[in-house]
Amino acid sequence: MADLLHVTLFTLGVALLGTALIVPAGVALAWLLARRSWPGKAVVETLVALPLVLPPVATGLILLKLFGRHGPLGHFFEHTLGIDIIFTWRAAVLAAAVMSFPLFVRTARVAFEEVDPRLEQAARTLGAGPWDSFFSVTLPLALRGLVAGGVLAFARALGEFGATIMIAGLIPGKTITLALGIYHHVQLGRDAQAAGLLTISIALAFAALWISERLLPRRTSA
Amino acid sequence: MSPPAIHVRFRRPVPGFTLDVDLTLPGRGVTALFGPSGSGKTTLLRLLAGLERAPGGYSEVNGEVWQDDARRLFVPVHRRALGYVFQDAALFPHLSVAQNLAYGQKRRRPVTPSSQADHSAVIELLGLRPLLNRRPPTLSGGERQRVAIGRALLAGPRLLLMDEPLASLDHTRKREILPYLDRLHASLEIPVLYVTHSPDEVTRLADHLVLLDAGRVVIDGPLAATLSRLDLPGFATDDFGTVIEGNVLACDPAHRLLTLRFTGGDLRLIHEPAPLGRSLRVQVLARDVSLTLKPPSDTSILNILPARITAINLLADTGHVRVGLDVGGTAFTARITRYSHDHLALRPGMGVHIQIKAVSVLA
Incomplete structure (x- = not known):
């Protein structure tokens, strides 16, 4: 029972942190994709969408190579910042963030695209500079879509498995999320414990999806 | 400055x-x-x-x-x-x-x-x-x-x-x-x-x-x-006329008739009662202005004003003629048929009378 609570809280923490990590960059990138044209835009678009279609394990392997002890980023974090990533809770957060990033960017981009550019122009003719018009007009009008995207990303992060097991490993009490826990219990034949985690997973996923569906604008009624 | x-x-x-x-x-x-x-x-x-x-x-x-x-x-x-x-x-x-x-x-x-x-x-x-x-x-x-x-x-x-x-x-x-x-x-x-x-x-x-x-x-x-220019492009000629600004001189509520004084004379039009002296802008389309050499009597046309022809623009291949007129200092434009132009032998400098029905004066 204590194990159940611990795993649930750990998973929620990892998903929350992962989502919080991607929101600022995701908002910026989604806005750039929705409102500006720039060289290399198509390449960035594809790169960002890649984790959606790549096997999660493959994404995990790429992350392992990048953030591993001998990887370029891992070396930087370990030697310059003194932070270990691979096979710690941080790796679970990283996997959650990378895997849910495309979902967030796609939803946020649509949210920005649905804001009428004329309203931003009107704001500028009324004396609002670019940042001012973004925060007073664009952001409030896109907010529902952005929050829906955040909830969707959070839901995706809750269930992340493939990339997580590659870079965080299965370390009981240290890196075990709901998804990893289910796999771990089933492997050891502990079906009852697996069922407990499964119930919680279903409840959390259901709640997150339900909220994000309520937030997204109905296009059918328009 | x-x-x-x-x-x-x-x-x-x-x-x-x-x-x-x-x-x-x-x-x-x-x-x-x-x-x-x-x-x-x-x-x-x-x-x-x-x-x-x-x-x-x-x-x-x-x-x-x-x-x-x-x-x-x-x-x-x-x-x-x-x-x-x-x-x-x-x-x-x-x-x-x-x-x-x-x-x-x-x-x-x-x-x-x-x-x-x-x-x-x-x-x-x-x-x-x-x-x-x-x-x-x-x-x-x-x-x-x-x-x-x-x-x-x-x-x-x-x-x-x-x-x-x-x-x-x-x-x-x-x-x-x-x-x-x-x-x-x-x-x-x-x-x-x-x-x-x-x-x-x-x-x-x-x-x-x-x-x-x-x-x-x-x-x-x-x-x-x-x-009032006669060389207006085709897309503008039919829709525009002479714009006249004047002040309300008299008001006849029984006939819903208003008399407007402008530089060039008085113009009567159908309009809801308005206070005397109020300024009003009206428009007369070129096709609603007709010309006569002698002022007629016993006519239903309420506005007949003396005018002088300033310019004539024969619109090629159309059967229409645009006539520029000076009515006591105000420029008017009339659009008439080529036939009437020939028939009346209109020339710049000629004195004529313009006729405008009161119902054709648009407020």
Whole structure:
């Protein structure tokens, strides 16, 4: 029972942190994709969408190579910042963030695209500079879509498995999320414990999806 | 010091043609930019606002230079003291009417007793008080445009740009908002550039007229003088006539008849009773003006005025003739048949009488 609570809280923490990590960059990138044209835009678009279609394990392997002890980023974090990533809770957060990033960017981009550019122009003719018009007009009008995207990303992060097991490993009490826990219990034949985690997973996923569906604008009624 | 004026010089390719204008416009009053759709009117407005940019362009409004690429000067839109009224109002849907009105005011102008007084004046002028707590999606089209105009004015502009503000409204809504625009026209101190493809709005609101066609200025000048020119392009000739400004001299409520005195004589028209002395602008279409050599008697035509022919323009291959006339100092235009022109042997310098039915004088 204590194990159940611990795993649930750990998973929620990892998903929350992962989502919080991607929101600022995701908002910026989604806005750039929705409102500006720039060289290399198509390449960035594809790169960002890649984790959606790549096997999660493959994404995990790429992350392992990048953030591993001998990887370029891992070396930087370990030697310059003194932070270990691979096979710690941080790796679970990283996997959650990378895997849910495309979902967030796609939803946020649509949210920005649905804001009428004329309203931003009107704001500028009324004396609002670019940042001012973004925060007073664009952001409030896109907010529902952005929050829906955040909830969707959070839901995706809750269930992340493939990339997580590659870079965080299965370390009981240290890196075990709901998804990893289910796999771990089933492997050891502990079906009852697996069922407990499964119930919680279903409840959390259901709640997150339900909220994000309520937030997204109905296009059918328009 | 030179009189206040607006200078614009832009050259920019747009789909189908190149917008190429070099204009000096009066720094006061309403200038209508008129032309067929797709003639570059809106693009010109957006370039002047700075919402789009034409490399090498120049714009100056009453002494303030907004763009001068020769000096690498381009003032960003939000630092230009202008008001822009979009065709579809572009109100912020997440803000109340009051918050929409305050948006530009709080960014552009410090709160002072005089700006507070302006605030009330604009709200009264446009009848916005009952709308203040509403949300834009609950407003009618006409109400939305009134709020948009108020929002633009409250930002303290030195130039008001209006992009077909009535084009998206139906006939009833238009009639509802036009009186507000009349009042605006009468009370506004700043110049207004008004894009439209409606001749009615031009004759009712404009002081100065610019005709645009395929990105080029065909004609520009003061409204009455421009409309009386005989070389107006085809797209403008049928819809415009002579614009006459006068004062109410007499009123006959029983016959719903009004007599208007203008330089050149008196004109009678059907109109609701109006106070004596009130100024009124009316229009007579060229095709509603007929000519006679001797004034007839026992006729139903109420307006018969002596005139002198100033110019004759035979419109090639049409059977129509445009005749320019001087009626006591006011220029009139008549469109008659080639047959009548030949039959009456009309020549410049001839004295004639013009005939206008009272029902053809449009208020």
